[in-house]
Amino acid sequence: xxxxxxxxxxxxxxxxxxxxxxxxxxxxxxxxxxxxxxxxxxxxxxxxxxxxxxxxxxxxxxxxxxxxxxxxxxxxxxxxxxxxxxxxxxxxxxxxxxxxxxxxxxxxxxxxxxxxxxxxxxxxxxxxxxxxxxxxxxxxxxxxxxxxxxxxxxxxxx
Amino acid sequence: xxxxxxxxxxxxxxxxxxxxxxxxxxxxxxxxxxxxxxxxxxxxxxxxxxxxxxxxxxxxxxxxxxxxxxxxxxxxxxxxxxxxxxxxxxxxxxxxxxxxxxxxxxxxxxxxxxxxxxxxxxxxxxxxxxxxxxxxxxxxxxxxxxxxxxxxxxxxxx
Numbered sequence: 001x002x003x004x005x006x007x008x009x010x011x012x013x014x015x016x017x018x019x020x021x022x023x024x025x026x027x028x029x030x031x032x033x034x035x036x037x038x039x040x041x042x043x044x045x046x047x048x049x050x051x052x053x054x055x056x057x058x059x060x061x062x063x064x065x066x067x068x069x070x071x072x073x074x075x076x077x078x079x080x081x082x083x084x085x086x087x088x089x090x091x092x093x094x095x096x097x098x099x100x101x102x103x104x105x106x107x108x109x110x111x112x113x114x115x116x117x118x119x120x121x122x123x124x125x126x127x128x129x130x131x132x133x134x135x136x137x138x139x140x141x142x143x144x145x146x147x148x149x150x151x152x153x154x155x156x157x158x
Numbered sequence: 159x160x161x162x163x164x165x166x167x168x169x170x171x172x173x174x175x176x177x178x179x180x181x182x183x184x185x186x187x188x189x190x191x192x193x194x195x196x197x198x199x200x201x202x203x204x205x206x207x208x209x210x211x212x213x214x215x216x217x218x219x220x221x222x223x224x225x226x227x228x229x230x231x232x233x234x235x236x237x238x239x240x241x242x243x244x245x246x247x248x249x250x251x252x253x254x255x256x257x258x259x260x261x262x263x264x265x266x267x268x269x270x271x272x273x274x275x276x277x278x279x280x281x282x283x284x285x286x287x288x289x290x291x292x293x294x295x296x297x298x299x300x301x302x303x304x305x306x307x308x309x310x311x312x313x314x315x316x
Contacts, residue, residue, distance in 0.1 A: 014219070015216075020183055021182055021184040023182070024179055024180040024181070024182060025174075025178055025267060026180070027267070058173075061245065062257035063258050063259070064255060066256060066259045075233075077179075086217065087220070098219065098220040098224060099220035100220045100230075100300040101302060102301075102302070103301050103304065108185050108299070109183060111233060111298065115304070138179065140267050143260075143265075144261060146261065
């Protein structure tokens, strides 16, 4: 059985710094169908189930105008992940890679990011598709998808 | 002249919580040509100038295998931004929108994200294109671009 958060063969940990450098406010909570990391998908998919992003006061005031965006970028805190792994073997198959060459939840700053489709806005709650995180995951940020802000490609450009 | 970090007409601030909920380690420093926010581009572009991402020890050990990825997602801490705005008027033109309907650097958790092209890896330094942040911006995370991990589109799918 796959164990969570153990250190596997070939993996390498480092001592965490004594102090952090900046602080995060949890601004809401993400509700998904997944309560166990072993059941959650490895990568969100926009044909996945609808999930709820509950934005807490006073931050819900910042949702004004969000309904006009079809896609959002969501940042969240992977609150059950260890932070001290620099080399990882996610599949426990002997293949070891650096943490920054992986999208594993175990990372020095365990911030997950997803691009989701916005289905509907119900007051302070967004219904979206495309998440892969656990139920109860703390919300860190919401932004319009960057591609919606990009200038059109130049004519004759690459 | 555009002032930085003032509160403009129509904007709304909230009282920040007394405590943060989680801590961030700065894992490196981003070097760009921009030392003034008024000169930095509003959105990074992969035909922009090369920038350097300097990953600090011990985290540089996590770069193993990163050179195989053409595109990376970069998270960074927008260290000069105010965090208490929920309604903003970025162009000071009377148009006010919620913070989460904007990619403005002023947000409760001022984490910027960019997709960059990896030009080369020089030990603990990545040379990339596509950033828009200020010189000296603290690095928070690096991940392979999510689209490189997506399964291919299903045949006959949408």
